[in-house]
Amino acid sequence: MSTQRTIAILPGDGIGHEIMAEAVKVLESVNARCELGLNLEHALVGGSAIDAHGTALPEATFELCARADAILLGAVGGPKWDKLPVAERPEKAGLLEIRRRLDLFGNLRPAILYPQLADASSLKPELVAGLDILIVRELTGGIYFGQPRGIRVLENGEREGYNTYVYNESQIRRIGKVAFEAAQKRGGRLCSVDKANVLEVTMLWREIMEDMAKDYPDVELSHMYVDNAAMQLIRAPKQFDVVVTGNMFGDILSDAAAMLTGSIGMLPSASLDVNGRGMYEPCHGSAPDIAGQNKANPLATILSVAMMLRYSINEPEAAQLIEDAVSKVLDQGLRTGDIFSPGSTLVNTVEMGDAVIAAL
Amino acid sequence: MSTQRTIAILPGDGIGHEIMAEAVKVLESVNARCELGLNLEHALVGGSAIDAHGTALPEATFELCARADAILLGAVGGPKWDKLPVAERPEKAGLLEIRRRLDLFGNLRPAILYPQLADASSLKPELVAGLDILIVRELTGGIYFGQPRGIRVLENGEREGYNTYVYNESQIRRIGKVAFEAAQKRGGRLCSVDKANVLEVTMLWREIMEDMAKDYPDVELSHMYVDNAAMQLIRAPKQFDVVVTGNMFGDILSDAAAMLTGSIGMLPSASLDVNGRGMYEPCHGSAPDIAGQNKANPLATILSVAMMLRYSINEPEAAQLIEDAVSKVLDQGLRTGDIFSPGSTLVNTVEMGDAVIAAL
Ligand SMILES: [Mg+2]
Ligand SMILES: [Mg+2]
Structure with a gap:
């Protein structure tokens, strides 16, 4: 396990810096302990890159992303x-x-609810405690990118809008x-x-x-209509293991599934290319309102x-170590x-990161 | 209020006969008491029409539907x-x-949860008790009907599927x-x-x-992206009053909203034409497994x-009488x-109908 592999570290903007600092601490700790041989390289992206270089994606950053084995992103954007x-x-x-440039078409959106946080869900705890679904969403095709598209004027003078759902x-x-392998x-x-x-x-x-x-004889495939899937996610979400769907249905269902957990500050995500390399990031945003206050939840990052260790670096034991530590x-x-x-102990960003490392 | 108006009564198949018998009892009772001047005419549709006339929609049935002020349908289909x-x-x-023939493009899908049934929901009772949303779904256009559509062979020999989302x-x-008037x-x-x-x-x-x-200065219009709407329905469904959307998004969201209530046996629906005439029916199906056993829930019908009295017959007081009686x-x-x-009193189909009439 001592091949040198490169991880691109892109903190981004807002709380991105704080949460990334904790994630990097955890990654370096696991890197040393499990002898993963990971080489971390930092770069700017988003608003911080605009401020420093006049563009949200400097070529040096893209070049690092293109040669890295995986990218870890904090969050970008702000007022x-x-x-x-x-x-x-x-x-x-x-x-x-x-x-777009790396063709990261495979979006992995886990909806995981640690039993300790079950009360945060709008669903009854017994229906969601321990929820562990993975939604695999196609991210670069389907109706969001389909041609032809536009708004045209009809012969009778009225307008018509149209989009094309195509795969x-x-x-x-x-x-x-991506989905069958994730199910395996x-x-x-x-x-x-x-x-x-x-x-x-x-x-x-x-x-x-x-x-x-x-x-994939070791994977049991089933099919469900999207309207029924929306119902089943509400009725009995634990019936699912891996769900695969197109870009638009995946947009709707992955957001619904995330909301089932009631704690988006806990959810990671990934976007993979055809070789399984990809970008990993929390589902939440850059939260400019609490940036710099050492308040943000670093657990999604x-x-x-x-997730990165499991899906792109192929180090499932190291991944499990981290997930167990979070638990x-x-x-x-x-x-x-x-x-x-009420009844739990309020900690700040750095304390939470330290606690995860102590629990590793 | 003594204009003669015609209601087409189409029991259909399976439990359709039993639930319609109770709905007709209630309708006749309100018709007499409120002097609505409604003339009820019965006809066959679905499997029972196939058995009697060799076609699921005999011309006499369609002719009745076409001239009626509203259509009340039970449920159709069966093994x-x-x-x-x-x-x-x-x-x-x-x-x-x-x-299709009556161009019933305006689908009204209420998601109502009587507080007495709040425990049936998968959501926490405080989030859904008293829920009262109306989803207005466009039913005859959008991507489900858009052209061009199909599966074609590309130049490289592989196939491509495509559909057109058009309005x-x-x-x-x-x-x-339909939606603005419903909001009013x-x-x-x-x-x-x-x-x-x-x-x-x-x-x-x-x-x-x-x-x-x-x-519509008396209606407050807001907009929401469909992925966020799916989240908000789970997070805080009571924030909505009337929702309007296209055919596909409406398919997904109206089914999700119905499932929030946990009791589909309680939900009515409507499909309206451009003049506000339409067909009214329960959301549930013909339930052949319990047909003829006097077990089915007649409340959705x-x-x-x-709903019919409110939206097509313009008799909101009579509608309210029935809804209050159900409560x-x-x-x-x-x-x-x-x-x-546990703790409630089990009744059969006829007893439930009788109880509603007694409570009118
Ligand atoms: Mg989304
Ligand atoms: Mg449906």
């Missing part, structure tokens, strides 16, 4: 850069540009591969969500998923480190403000 | 007719054919009118759900809704009568099997 044209802002010119076989196969690493069950009773594009989706299932600090009753409840 | 070609089955050739101005205006009859708040940050078709949708809002029987602890909980 300071909201007056810029959309195309120059931290989100579009920084985050989305990395995704070809190879796009479906490459996200299917987890509980072995994959639910493909579509609207194959109505939409031809998802009839093809379902057919390809069925065809791929032959190559710390759990992003664990331990929750058992100890330590909570940042966003997940605080 | 007996599942071997028929899809195009001849009770759902497609009966229900969907009425919708023109007049389609948006007519569903907008209710709490005066309308949330339009779209994905206007990405999809051009919903940019036009949002622009038209904004334009229409000028004509009884509440469909109330009273729930206060009395009466429950059919599907909503039974």
Whole structure:
């Protein structure tokens, strides 16, 4: 395990610096203890890169991202850069540009609810405590990118808006591969969500998923219509292991699933390329309102480190070490403000990071 | 209020006969008491029409539907007719054919949770007790009907599936009118759900809704992206009054909202035409497994009568009478099997209908 591998560390903006500092502490600790041979290189992205270099994605940053084995991102954006044209802002010119140029099409969105935080959910605790779903969303195709699109004037003079929901076989196969392999690493069950009773594009989706299932005899494939999936996530979310779906359905369902947990400050995410390299980041944003106050919850970023070790670095034991440590600090009753409840102990960003390291 | 108005009564199949018998008892009672001048005419539809006349929608039935001021439908379908070609089955050739031929584009899907049934929800009771949302879904346009659509072979030999998400101005205006008018009859708040940050078709949708809002100064219009709407329905569903959205987003969100209540046996629905005439039916199906056993919950059909009186017959006081009576029987602890909980009194279909009439 001593091959030299590079991790790009991009703190970004707002609370990104604080939460990344804790995540890096945890990553360096695990790197040493498990002899992972990871080489951490830092770079600017987003608003902080605009301030320093006039662009949200300096070429040096992109070059690092392109050669790194994985990217760890904090969060980008803030009011300071909201007056810029959309195309120059931290989100579009920084985050989305990395995704686009590296073709990070495979979005992993876990919805995990540690039993210690079950009360934070709007659902009854017994329905969500211990929830552990992984939603695999196709991120660079489908209707959000489909052509033709636009608003045209009809012959009768009125306007018509139109978009195209489109997937070809190879796009479906490459996200299917991500999902089947994720199911192999987890509980072995994959639910493909579509609207194959109505939409031809998802009839093809379902057919390809069925065809791929032959190559994964250890994965049990099922199918569900998207409207029913939205219902089942509310009725009995623990029935799912891995869910795979297109960009738009994935947008809706992954956000719904995240909300089931009631604690978005705990959720990591990943965007992978065809070789399994990718960018890891918390689901929450840069929270400029609490930036610099040592208040932010670093656990989503710390759990992003664990995800990175599992999916891009192939070090599942190291990943498990971190996840177990997070569970331990929750058992100890330590909570940042966003997940605080009466009877628990309020800690700040640095204290939470230290506690995770102590629990490793 | 003594104009003669015609209600088409279509019991359909399975439990449709039993639940409709109770709904008709309630409707006749209110008809007499409030002197509504409603003339009820019965007809066959679905499987029972196939058995009697060889077609799920006999011309006499359609003719009645076309001239009626409103249609009350029980439920259609059952295993007996599942071997028929899809195009001849009770759902497609009966229900969907009425919708299509009468152009019933305005789907009203209430998500109401009587406080007495709050425990049935997967959400914490305090978040859903007394929930009263109306989702207005466009039902005959959008991506489910858009052209071009299909699966084609690309130049490189692989296949590509595609569908078109399309709305023109007049389609948006007519569903907008249904929604704004519904908001006027209710709490005066309308949330339009779209994905206007990405999809051009919903940019036009949002622009038209904004334009229409000028004509409804008594309605407060807001906008929400569909992924956020899915989250907010889980986080704090009571924040909504009326929601309006397109066919596909409406399919997903109305089913999710229905599931929030935990008791689909209680939910009515409507599909309206451009003149406000329409078809009213429970959200649940024909439940062949319990048909003929006097077990089915007639309340969704009884509440469909109330909806019909409010939206197509313009008799809001009569509608309220029925809704209050339903609330009273729930206060009395009466429950059919599907909503039974320990400590309440189990009643059958007829007993529940009788109790509602007694409570009127
Ligand atoms: Mg989203
Ligand atoms: Mg549906």
